[in-house]
Amino acid sequence: MAAKQPHHAANPKVVKQPARGVPDPDDVVKDKPISWGFYFVDLGGKWSWRDLDPEHAEELHRELSALEGKTLHELGRQKKVKEIPVAHMRLAARQRLKQTGREEADTLYELRLPHKWRVWGLVEQAVFYLLWWDEFETACGHPPKDVKRQ
DSSP: OOOOOOOOOOOOOOOOOOTOOOOOOHHHHHHHHHEETTTOOOSSSSTTTGGGGGHHHHHHHHHHHHHOOOOOOHHHHHHOOOEGGGGGGGGHHHHHHHTTTTTOOOOEEEOOOOGGOOOEEEEEETTEEEEETTTTTTSSSOOTOOOOOO
């Protein structure tokens, strides 16, 4: 008696579909009103908040107050905030992240303000944790030639 040969069935293509009504966690966060957090504020190094000129403090306060409560989606559409991979940051910025114990971060958020001022931070849930004050836009260079930022 001959051994039975298995039948070869066609391998069906399985396409996973998200369960209905379950939102993408990133979209949920991006649609929540943003607030500011100060837990990670860096008071040392090249982009220290101690370098904020007291004459600029009032204007910075007005700018941050005006943006608070908007969502990351809104800020992104207005070109006020961008996600920047840490790999695109200048070496000094990557080194400072390591010195402050935040080397696990793979993305920083750049908040773009008037006068080319930049506030760098980390976003968790809907909280933008301020990290660096970058008055002269020096923490990040241009992206690599083959990478286009939004």
